[in-house]
Structure formats: structure tokens, C-alpha cells
Amino acid sequence: MSNPISADDIQAINHINYVSNSVHSLTDDLYEDLMDRDHDKAKLKAKNIIILMNDLIKSLSDEV
Numbered sequence: 001m002s003n004p005i006s007a008d009d010i011q012a013i014n015h016i017n018y019v020s021n022s023v024h025s026l027t028d029d030l031y032e033d034l035m036d037r038d039h040d041k042a043k044l045k046a047k048n049i050i051i052l053m054n055d056l057i058k059s060l061s062d063e064v
């Protein structure tokens with residue numbers, strides 16, 4: 001019989017999936033904006049990626 005996954009692990013997995021999916025979506029959108037040469041939209045996507053990465057770094061630093 002396998003060990004059940006704890007509620008904390010499920011919450012961590014959900015958060016990891018959310019962050020990873022957000023990064024993936026934003027980088028896909030950034031690629032499209034760059035290919036379309038839509039620099040204003042690309043800059044906005046890049047800024048959103050930076051915000052997401054800063055939030056991730058902060059949350060990882062808080063856990064240490």
C-alpha cells in the first residue's frame with residue numbers, strides 16, 4: 001500500500017503547477033508578441049514575467 005500524499009504536499013504541488021503554467025503561458029505569449037513585432041505587448045509580457053519571478057524568489061527566500 002502506498003503512502004498517502006499529505007495536504008501540505010498537495011498544496012505545494014498545486015502551487016508549483018500554477019507557477020509553472022503561468023510562466024509557460026507568459027513565455028508563449030511573449031514569443032508570439034516578439035514574432036508579431038508587437039514591442040509594446042512584448043514589454044508588458046516581459047514585465048509580468050519579471051513580477052512572477054520576483055514573487056517566486058521572495059516565496060523561496062521566505063521558506064529558507
